Structure formats: structure tokens, C-alpha cells
Amino acid sequence: MDRLANTVRPYAWGSTTAIPELLGVAPTGEPQAEMWMGAHPGAPSHVSRGGENARPLSEVIADAPERELGAAAVAKFGPRLPFLLKLLAAGAPLSLQVHPDLAQAKAGYTAEEEAGVPLDAPHRNYKDANHKPELICALTPxxxxxxxxxxxxxxxxxxxxxxxxxxxxxxxxxxxxxxxxxxxxxxxxxxxxxxxxxxxxxxxxxxxxxxxxxxxxxxxxxxxxxxxxxxxxxxxxxxxxxxxxxxxxxxxxxxxxxxxxxxxxxxxxxxxxxxxxxxxxxxxxxxxxxxVRFEATDPGVLRPEPSSTGEEVYDTPIDEFRLSRFVLAADSAPCDLTAPTPQILLCTAGGVTVGELALRPGESAFVPAGEAVRITGTDGGPGTLFRATVVA
Structure with a gap:
């Protein structure tokens, strides 16, 4: 497994304090809006293996997709990590927006490609042929x-x-x-x-x-x-x-x-x-x-569903991602998270040991498919760990 080095995006709407406070570092005075964890080409996480220089996670996955992602995930989603995990810190409102479904995204992307609209054009709507369902879980009000x-x-x-x-x-x-x-x-x-x-x-x-x-x-x-x-x-x-x-x-x-x-x-x-x-x-x-879907809806606030293993799952109707969390006491028994799918594990409070890696708040790790991994709490109070993976 790999400790991730992640990029913080300085969008203007970002909080100047929330992410630094979680990481335990001094604020820079500039907005820090999102910390990205994953293999998105815009800001991939970096990993170091076996003494090598840090490499983008996207390159590591591209070198051996089935080894990193698992055969089932590659068969279902292709040779790429199908989700992006973030810490998001809003200090001001983000834009009011909607996302297309998969068919709309494919059709829109194809139409703009055929029309020759550059990917970086300010009036371009579809940057790719994928949909963008998302889940936000609050760490503060x-x-x-x-x-x-x-x-x-x-x-x-x-x-x-x-x-x-x-x-x-x-x-x-x-x-x-x-x-x-x-x-x-x-x-x-x-x-x-x-x-x-x-x-x-x-x-x-x-x-x-x-x-x-x-x-x-x-x-x-x-x-x-x-x-x-x-x-x-x-x-x-x-x-x-x-x-x-x-x-x-x-x-x-x-x-x-x-x-x-x-x-x-x-x-x-x-x-x-x-x-x-x-x-x-x-x-x-x-x-x-x-x-836009023009229908009145209940926002449908989700609360995690507990399980006998201590994993609390946020149930969603899509397969590209699955988010859950663990709250681990210092003396908690080790919990086995070995899975046939790729995982990103993010600590948001206290401390958590992932295999041989000790994670503090804001630190994360990538676990390749099939890699044996167990998690435990560390001294200093309960630790909170979010687990991101896929349904394959």
C-alpha cells in the first residue's frame, strides 16, 4: 500500500483555515478549497514505491491496471480509477450546478468533439463522456x-x-x-x-x-x-x-x-x-x-448504516464509488479491509494505523486490489477513517 501525497486546489471559494486546521499546519492566508485523492489527470496523487521517486498514481495504475484495480473493476469501469475522493472546504458558496446522466454525457461529449469545440474552451460543457454522481459527507456543520x-x-x-x-x-x-x-x-x-x-x-x-x-x-x-x-x-x-x-x-x-x-x-x-x-x-x-430534472425532491439526508464489523456505509445507487467510515478506539481489535477492489483510506480525526502506515488527520493511503490490509486505532483517542472503493 502507498501513502499518498495530495494536491490542494486553491479555488477562490475555499476556506483559508479548514483544511490547514485538519492537517495541523499553519494557514497560508490563501483559500484552500479541495484536497484531491486519486488518479484524476488534473491533479493525481503521487506515490513512492521501493525507493523510487514519487510518481503520479495515474501512471502507476496505467502500468498495471489489473494489478492495481483488480480484474473485476477493470472489466466494469476500464483501466482507470473510477472515483475521485476529496476534502472539500467551502468558505463561500460554490456555483449552482447540475450534472448529466451517463447517456447525456456521452451524447454531449460526442457532439462537442464532432463540432471541434476545444476541451479548454470556456463555453465547453462536456469535458469527458462520463456522468458525475457525487456524495458529500459533513465533517463540520x-x-x-x-x-x-x-x-x-x-x-x-x-x-x-x-x-x-x-x-x-x-x-x-x-x-x-x-x-x-x-x-x-x-x-x-x-x-x-x-x-x-x-x-x-x-x-x-x-x-x-x-x-x-x-x-x-x-x-x-x-x-x-x-x-x-x-x-x-x-x-x-x-x-x-x-x-x-x-x-x-x-x-x-x-x-x-x-x-x-x-x-x-x-x-x-x-x-x-x-x-x-x-x-x-x-x-x-x-x-x-x-x-435539469424539474421535480420537487426531498434532499434525503443520509446517515451511515452500521454493520457488525464496525464499518458504517453510506448507501448510494451507483457502483463507481462506495464510501464508508470507521470510528476506532485506541484498543479496538484489528479490522481486516482486504478487498478485490482498489481502496483509498483517509484519516479525518485522531489516528489510525493502516497496515504499517500511521495516518494522522488529512493523511491517506492507496491500497491496491487484493492487498492484505488491517486497520487499528492508535493512542490519543478515537480515530476516524473513511474508506473509498468501488462496487465491482
Whole structure:
């Protein structure tokens, strides 16, 4: 098994303190948004084996896919690690976004390739032919937006702001069947005259600041993105606060945004994002409206399911990743994690021994398929270990 050397991405929305505090290092003063663990070509983890210089995990896997990933995983997902594990630290809201399903991603990627749209073009929607289901598990209280409210609830929230220019949206939300109402209002918000919408957003933001309570998350969003149409779009969505250990699964077509907090995120290995707002980046409204699922949903907060082995599993409906956690006392009996699939093990609290590796908070290890591995707690209190693997 290999201790991982990981890259921290300095996106502007990142917290300046959350990841350094977990790692036990001094903040740099710059945002530290995501620490990536895996073999994504954008920032692969590095490993050192047998005295060799550090190499990207992506190269190690490419040299011997079946040895590293296992024959079943290669047969099902191809010769690449099918998931990306992250520490995500939001100090400000991320963009409001959705992800395509697998068929939509394949079709969109093929169409843009045939049209000759460069992969790095700012208006490119599909960077690959894969879907991007994801799971976020809170390590601290974590705020996000996930899925549409019932139209009547969204209408009541907008009406409570008492902003004249929002009243047509309130009427639409009351007047149509659910799917049509949500579609028409989101379309109207994203296609409205930018100056007129900016004025509406400013007035709505001032009202949200004054009212507080259920409006407070949207007032915060507006402070970070003044005048952005995504502020009104965000009010159509459920606000969710996760407590540590709770999680959200985000499937295809579900609009969402992370607002604040530190969590462990795992996703299928894809970069496909269609944005709805809260961003200076390209918003392709027609393609977005084709991908979004216009239905009211319960955010569906997940809590881990315990087992007799001590493993607590976050149950999700896809196979590219499987996330679970262990909370290990210092005197806990060793737990065997040997598996025919690849694993990344991440310590988030206390200390955990993985084979012969001692992991502290923020440290991680890659375990090749079939590699014998046992985990135990270490002195100094309970240790928390997240286990990422696949279903193959």
C-alpha cells in the first residue's frame, strides 16, 4: 500500500483555515478549497514505491491496471480509477450546478468533439463522456442547497420578500403543474434582462437580510454574488444543514450548491458541470434546461448504516464509488479491509494505523486490489477513517 501525497486546489471559494486546521499546519492566508485523492489527470496523487521517486498514481495504475484495480473493476469501469475522493472546504458558496446522466454525457461529449469545440474552451460543457454522481459527507456543520422545493413552498418564500418584480414568478409557481412551474420560473430567471434582474436581486437581497431566519442562507449567497440571477434560482431549492457524519447524495439532473463547511466528497471521475448561476463562468441555458430534472425532491439526508464489523456505509445507487467510515478506539481489535477492489483510506480525526502506515488527520493511503490490509486505532483517542472503493 502507498501513502499518498495530495494536491490542494486553491479555488477562490475555499476556506483559508479548514483544511490547514485538519492537517495541523499553519494557514497560508490563501483559500484552500479541495484536497484531491486519486488518479484524476488534473491533479493525481503521487506515490513512492521501493525507493523510487514519487510518481503520479495515474501512471502507476496505467502500468498495471489489473494489478492495481483488480480484474473485476477493470472489466466494469476500464483501466482507470473510477472515483475521485476529496476534502472539500467551502468558505463561500460554490456555483449552482447540475450534472448529466451517463447517456447525456456521452451524447454531449460526442457532439462537442464532432463540432471541434476545444476541451479548454470556456463555453465547453462536456469535458469527458462520463456522468458525475457525487456524495458529500459533513465533517463540520455543512450548509448546502439540494433539489427543488415544492412550487407552492418556493412561491411562499418569494412572496415573503415583498418584491414587486418577483410577483410574476410567484403567480407562475401557483398556476402550473409542478414540472411546468419550475421549468418556466427557472427559464424566466436565467433569460431575463441582466440589468433588470440585477435590480431584482439587489432588492430581494436587502429584504432577505432584513427578514433573516429562512432567508438568511440566501442573503449570504447574495453577499458573495451581488446581482447574480442565481440568487433567485437558489431560492427555488431546498436549504440543507448537515451535521457531522450526515451526507447528501447528488444524482444526475439535481440542481445543487455547497455553501459553507468542511466535508469528505466522493464522485465519479468526471468534470462535467452545467452551471445555473453564482458564477462568472459560462451558463448554457438551453443545455442546462435539457439536463435539469424539474421535480420537487426531498434532499434525503443520509446517515451511515452500521454493520457488525464496525464499518458504517453510506448507501448510494451507483457502483463507481462506495464510501464508508470507521470510528476506532485506541484498543479496538484489528479490522481486516482486504478487498478485490482498489481502496483509498483517509484519516479525518485522531489516528489510525493502516497496515504499517500511521495516518494522522488529512493523511491517506492507496491500497491496491487484493492487498492484505488491517486497520487499528492508535493512542490519543478515537480515530476516524473513511474508506473509498468501488462496487465491482
Amino acid at each position: 455543512f450548509d448546502g442547497l439540494c433539489g427543488f422545493r415544492a412550487p407552492a413552498e418556493a412561491a411562499d418564500l418569494l412572496a415573503g420578500l415583498d418584491v414587486d418584480s418577483l410577483k410574476p414568478y410567484v403567480d407562475l409557481l401557483h398556476a402550473h403543474p409542478e414540472e411546468a412551474a419550475l421549468r418556466e420560473v427557472l427559464t424566466a430567471v436565467l433569460t431575463a434582462d441582466r440589468e433588470e434582474m440585477a435590480a431584482t436581486v439587489h432588492e430581494a437581497a436587502a429584504a432577505a437580510e432584513r427578514l433573516g431566519g429562512p432567508y438568511a442562507p440566501y442573503a449570504s449567497v447574495a453577499r458573495h454574488y451581488p446581482g447574480d440571477p442565481g440568487v433567485i434560482a437558489a431560492m427555488l431549492l431546498n436549504h440543507v444543514r448537515l451535521q457531522p457524519g450526515e451526507a447528501l447524495f447528488l444524482g444526475a439532473g439535481v440542481p445543487h450548491a455547497y455553501l459553507t463547511g468542511l466535508g469528505v466528497e466522493i464522485m465519479a471521475n468526471s468534470d462535467n458541470v452545467l452551471r445555473c448561476g453564482l458564477t462568472p463562468k459560462h451558463v448554457d441555458v438551453p443545455e442546462l434546461l435539457r439536463i
